[in-house]
Amino acid sequence: MQAVISNDAEKEWMLPLLELRNALDVDDDRELRDFRRMSGRLHPFKGRLVHGAYLQQAREEWLRRLLEAQTWIRANGPQYVRDLTLITLEELRAIRPEWVYVKHEIEDSLPGIYQSATGEPYPDPPVDSALAVNGAEIVDTLREVCGDDEQQFLMIREPLGVERAFRTMTRRAGLFDALEKVVSKYAFEDEEDALDFALRREQHTAELRDLPRSGARAAGEPQPSPPPEERSPTEAETLAADLRAAGLVPADTSSDGP
Numbered sequence: 001m002q003a004v005i006s007n008d009a010e011k012e013w014m015l016p017l018l019e020l021r022n023a024l025d026v027d028d029d030r031e032l033r034d035f036r037r038m039s040g041r042l043h044p045f046k047g048r049l050v051h052g053a054y055l056q057q058a059r060e061e062w063l064r065r066l067l068e069a070q071t072w073i074r075a076n077g078p079q080y081v082r083d084l085t086l087i088t089l090e091e092l093r094a095i096r097p098e099w100v101y102v103k104h105e106i107e108d109s110l111p112g113i114y115q116s117a118t119g120e121p122y123p124d125p126p127v128d129s130a131l132a133v134n135g136a137e138i139v140d141t142l143r144e145v146c147g148d149d150e151q152q153f154l155m156i157r158e159p160l161g162v163e164r165a166f167r168t169m170t171r172r173a174g175l176f177d178a179l180e181k182v183v184s185k186y187a188f189e190d191e192e193d194a195l196d197f198a199l200r201r202e203q204h205t206a207e208l209r210d211l212p213r214s215g216a217r218a219a220g221e222p223q224p225s226p227p228p229e230e231r232s233p234t235e236a237e238t239l240a241a242d243l244r245a246a247g248l249v250p251a252d253t254s255s256d257g258p
Contacts, residue, residue, distance in 0.1 A: 013077035016069035023065070032058040035194055040185035042198040049195050056099075060109055063087075063095070067117035093124065100127050104161025107139040128164070155186035 001018050005011050033051035037043055043050040054062070070086040077084065096110045111122035128135075139157065146153040159182050166175045188194040 010078060013073050013081060016072050020065055020069055024062075029058075035191040036185060040181060042194055044195065044198040044202055047199075049191060049198065056103070056105055059099075060113060063110070064113050064117050067114060071118050089123070092122075096124075097127060101161070101165060104158045104165075106135045106157060106161050106164070108135055151186050151189060155182065158182045158186070 001014060001021065005014050005018060030051045032054055034053055034055055035042075035049045035051055037050070037052040066086050070084060073084050074082050092110065092114065096108070099105045099110060100108050108127060111124075111126075114120075114122040138160065142153055142156055146156065159179050162178045162182060163175070166172045166178070188197065
C-alpha cells in the first residue's frame with residue numbers, strides 16, 4: 001500500500017487507511033488491552049498475565065479513527081471513492097448495544113463519537129431513555145469521586161449497568177450472583193496486584209495437586225472408617241443371659257434387646 005501511494009499521486013486518498021493499518025499492525029498492544037479475559041478471569045503465562053479484549057478507550061479511539069478516515073476519503077478522494085464505506089450503519093448498530101448492555105458502558109459514547117467524526121448526528125434514538133437523560137451526568141460524577149482510580153470507577157459503574165439489565169425482569173433471580181462477579185472482577189488495585197494473586201493461586205493449586213495421598217487425607221480428604229471392634233458385654237447383659245439360661249426369665253425373641 002505504501003508503494004502504491006508513493007508511485008501514484010492519485011492514490012494519496014489511501015493515506016488515512018495506511019496510517020490506520022500501521023497503527024493496528026504492532027507486535028505488542030498489551031497496554032491497549034484489559035489484563036483480564038472477557039470473562040473476568042486471570043490467565044498467567046510465563047510470569048505475566050495474558051491480556052484480553054481492548055479497553056474502552058482503545059475501542060473508542062479505533063472507531064473514531066475509522067470514521068474520520070471514512071469521512072476524509074469521501075470528502076477529498078476521487079469520485080469513485082466518494083461513497084466508500086469502511087463501517088456500515090448495521091455494524092454500528094451491532095457495536096452500540098454490545099458496549100452499553102454487555103460491557104455496561106452506560107455513557108453510551110458511540111453516538112457522540114459518530115457525530116464528532118462525521119459532523120452528522122447519529123441517526124438512531126437513544127438505546128435507553130434513562131441513559132439519555134442522566135447517563136453522562138452519572139459518569140461525570142463517578143469520575144469526580146473516583147479520581148484517577150480506574151478500577152474503582154469500573155467497579156462502581158458496572159453494577160449500575162447490571163442492575164439496569166435486571167430492572168425490567170419480572171423475577172430478578174441471578175442479580176446478586178452477577179453483582180458478586182463484578183466485585184470479584186475488579187477486586188484488584190492494578191495489574192501487578194492481579195498478577196500476584198494469580199501466581200499465588202497457581203502455586204497453591206500445584207502444591208495441592210502434588211500432595212501425596214497421605215497428605216491429601218490430612219488436608220481433609222474423607223478417610224475410610226476403621227473396622228468395628230467387638231464390644232465387651234456389660235454386667236447387666238451378662239446377668240440377663242445367665243438368668244435366661246437358668247430358665248428364671250423367659251427368652252427374649254424381640255429384635256430390640258432386653
